[in-house]
Amino acid sequence: MTQSRAHEDRLEILLDAANRAVALYDVPEASKATLHNLSENATYRIEAPDGRRWALRIHREGYQSRQAIASELAWAVDLRRSGVVTTPNPLPGRDGNLIQHIAHPQLMGPRNAVLFDWENGKEPAITDDLAGSMEALGEIAARMHVHARQWPRPSWFTRHSWDFDSALGENRPHWGRWREGVGMDREKEQVFQRTVDLIGRRLTAYGMGRERFGLIHSDLRLANLLVDGQTVKVIDFDDCGFSWYMYDAASPVSFYEHEPQVPELIENWKTGYRKVLPLAKEDEAEIPTFVMLRRILLVAWVASHIEAEFPKSLGAGYTDGSLALCEDYLRRFS
Template identity: 60%
Template sequence: MSASDTLTHQQKLDQLQRVADAALKTYDLPAGAKATMINLSENATYRVDGGGGKWALRVHREGYHSKTAIGSELAWLQALRHDGAVTTPVPVKGKNGEIIQTLSLPGLAQRHAVLFDWEAGAEPSEAELLGPFEVLGAATARMHQHARQWRRPQNFERMTWDFDGAFGKVQHWGSWRDGMGLDAEKTKLFQRTVDLMEKRLAAFGKGPERYGLIHCDMRLANLLIDGEETKVIDFDDCGFSWYLYDGATALSFIEHRPDVPELIAAWVKGYRSVLPLSAEDEQEIPTFVMYRRLLLVAWIGSHAETDLAKSMGVPYTRDTVALCEDYLRRYS
C-alpha cells in the first residue's frame, strides 16, 4: 500500500493542486496564472487562466504511463495534426524546452505534467447524435489511415488493449469482477459473456487490416466541434487494439440506448467515406461494444472515487445484464 492510499479524497485533491501549481512555474505563463481542476479521471486536468489566455494542464496519474509512453502519445498526436489527419491539441514547451515536465515535490511521488493550448469547441449534444456519429466515424478512419502509414519513432511505447490487456493477465483498468453491485448471478452471466468474446476475438484475429495503433477512447467527450472543424482530444489511452474498438468507445456509457443500431450505422457510414469496412467486420461491432461495456464496468469499480464512476455506479452494472443476455442470444 502506498502512502497515498491512506489519504482522504480531499487530501488527494489538495496534493494534486500542489503539483499543478508547481507545474505552472515550469512554463513561461503570465504572472498570476491559475490552475482550476475541470476533470479527474486517469489524470487530473486543469484549466489554466492568465493574462487573458487559456491553456489545459494535464497532471498524469502516478505510475500509469512512463515518460517514454507519454512522449509516444504526444508524438502521434502532433503527427496527426501536422499531417492533416485530424485537429489535435498543441503541447506547449516548458522553460527547459521540453513538452513533458517532471515534478518532484517534498513528500509527494514524482509526477509528469503536460500543458496544451486551449482548444475552442463544444462536445456534441446527446440529444442529436446521428450527425456527430457520422463525423466521428470519418475522423476515426482518418486516424486509422494515418496510423497505418505513419513511421513510429524508435522506442515507441503504448499500452496494448487486447484481450489480456482488458480481461486477461494484465487488466489495465482492473477486473470487471470488482464492478459495483455485482452478485453471483451477474458474475456468472458476465463470465459467460467474456468467454464468448474471447472465443470470437481469437477467431477474428489481429491481422494488420484489423489491429493497430488507435485512440482507444473516441467517446463524444473527447470530440470538439468548432464550426466546421472537428477536433479530437485526450489521447491518454491511445495504444494498440482492434480498429473496431475505437467505434465501440464512441458508445461509452450509452451502450444501452435504443438508438444504438442507428448510431453504429451512422458511424459506419462516416468510416466508409474514408476507408473500406467489410461486411464481416461490421457484423462484429457488437462484440466490441460488449467488450467496451464490460471494460467500463471494471473501470468504474477501480475508479470509484471519480465523479464519473459515482454517476454511473450500480445502475451501470445492472443495465449491463440485458446487454450481456442479448449478446449471448445473438452469438452463442
C-alpha cells in the same frame, strides 16, 4: 481518515502542484489552475489574467511511463501536422521539454505533466442530435487508421496493447477486473462470464492481422471530442495503443451503450468511415462484440476509479444495466 476525506486531500495537493507548475512554462506567473477533469489523470484549466488559457495534464502515478507519454504526443502531433484531425498542441516548458516533472512535498514523487494550448469547442451530449458528429467521427477514425498504418513510428515508440487479455483477462488487466464490478454478485457474474467467454471466442476467430489490429485512439468517447462549428476535434490520447481498429467504433457510445439511439449512431459512424475506407462484412459484424467488450471493460473501470465523482455516480447501476446488454448479446451471437 475516511476515503472521501483522503480523496479531497489528494485533490487539494494536486491543485497546489498544478498552480506551482506555472513556473515551469512560459505563461504569466499570476495564471491560476482550476480542475477541469479527473479520470486516469488530473486535467486543469490554466487561465492568465488577460484571458489566455491552457490545459495542464498531471499524469497519474505509474499509469504511463515518460517514454509512453512521449510516444502518445509524437502520434498526436503528427496527426495534427498531417491535417488528419485537430488534436491538442503540446507546449514545451522553459527547459524545452514537452514532458515536465512536477514536484510537491506531499506527493510521493514528481509527476509527469504536459501543457497544451486550449482547444475551443463543446463536448457533445448523448441527448444532442449526434448524427452529423458521429458521421464526422467515423470519417476521422478512418483517416487516423490510414495514418497509423503508414506512419513511420519512432524506434522508441511504446504504448499499451488493448487486446482481450489486457482488457478482460485475469492477469493484470489495465483497468481492473470486471468481476470486481460494483454490485457484482454470483448470479450476475455467471452471465458476465458467459459473455466474456463468447467475446473471447469471437475475437480469436476474428484475428489480429495487420488489416484489423493496429495503433488506435481507443477512447473516442463523447467526453474526448470537441465540436467547434463544423469541426470535430479529438483530445486525450492518454489511452491510445494497439487494438482492433473496430474498437474505435465502440468507444463513441461509451457509458451509453444501452440507449435506444445507439444502433443508429453506429450506422452514422459507419457511413463516415466508408467515405475513407471500405468496411468489410467481417469488420462490420464484430462491432457489437467490441461494444460489449467496451461495456464490460468500463464495468471494471468504474470499480477501479470509484473514488472519483463520475464513476461514483454510475456505481452499481452501471453493472446492473449491463446485464440486459449481456443477455441480448448472448441471444444474438451464441
